[in-house]
Amino acid sequence: MRRFGEQPRSEATNLESRIMRLAETRLHSLDVDKKEVFLRNSELAARFERDREHVETVLADTAYWHGTGRFAHGFEGDSKFSGQPTGEKIDVLQNIVTEGIKPHPIWTKRDKPHDATSVTVNRVVSRLYAMMNQQAGRELGYTYGSDEFWWNLSNYEMAQRTTLSDKLHYFRTYIKGAALERVGINTQEWQDIKSQYAGWISRTTQSDTANPFRFRHVRSDIQGNGAVVLGVKAGDYPTHPMDKTPDLATFEKRIVETIPPEKLSYIEVPLANTDQVAEQLRSLGCKTPVIPIEFAELVMSERPLHKILKRAA
Secondary structure (H helix, E strand, C coil): CCCCCCCCHHHHHHHHHHHHHHHHHHHHHHHHHHHHCCCCHHHHHHHHHHHHHHHHHHCCCCCCCEEEECCEEECCCCCCCCEEEEEEEHHHHHHHHHHCCCCCEEECCCCCEEEEEEEECCCCHCCCCCCCEEEEECCCCCCCCCCHHHHHHHHHHHHHCHHHHHHHHHHHHHHHHHHHCCCCCCCCHHHHHHHHHHHHHHCCCCCCCHHHHHHCCCEEECCCCEEEEECCCCCCECCCCCCCCCHHHEEEEECCCCCCCEEEEEECCCCCHHHHHHHHHHEEEEEEEEEEEEHHHHHCCCHHHHHCCCCCC
């Protein structure tokens, strides 16, 4: 028996196919001029063609991706949610290539508190989170589509696995809480969400932390910070169960042990910083390939949409 409000499977599949076709058309219109402008530089275009095979190889050697930043604000204690900022600028990438990706407190309202590293089977999703660490005012030379496009499409995909009770919970806590705040009524639950949100992004910015609905537009206030996309090789990683957050499990897994440096397949940083970062990492004995985010974006732009935004198994 079909549950109330649930579409027949064939209708849902047909609707999703139509939406994906429309999204692909929209994506092309967003991208065509940007790509042409970026590749108008003949030296840049030649460098991409020279590096294309290498970029495709490291992408193929990757099972998961993790988005982070080059630097982060330091905090006292074990958690950015409860610790106080120290004013220190942490070199996140250096720590990762020497110590691995360590689990950290996860922000969630629907699961018990736990430490994990969120990884995704979709590179574009990790790039969205990485961009939250890009210094404000310093955008990349090229990205495929727009952040708004990918946030909307990935949220649509996750909504297919969101239960009615979770949708009602979202409306009750987020929409209602924000609406009441506008007329001077602050619920404790909404204030708790805002506090958790501020903690979540506080390692990248401490100047734009008040509105959870702005997370799509977050950029870092750390001088010299930049987006970092980390490729992770396949492995038998222990994970936290995500049965309480099936929407997030659409693309995400949560690894509960440190991912060692040797499991990094490659590292993406902005084109403007690629050579400098590669030299620094070599000085640390790191042999993990470093490629420009923009070149990975160009390679992804040649793939069909269903291969870019695939679901976790």
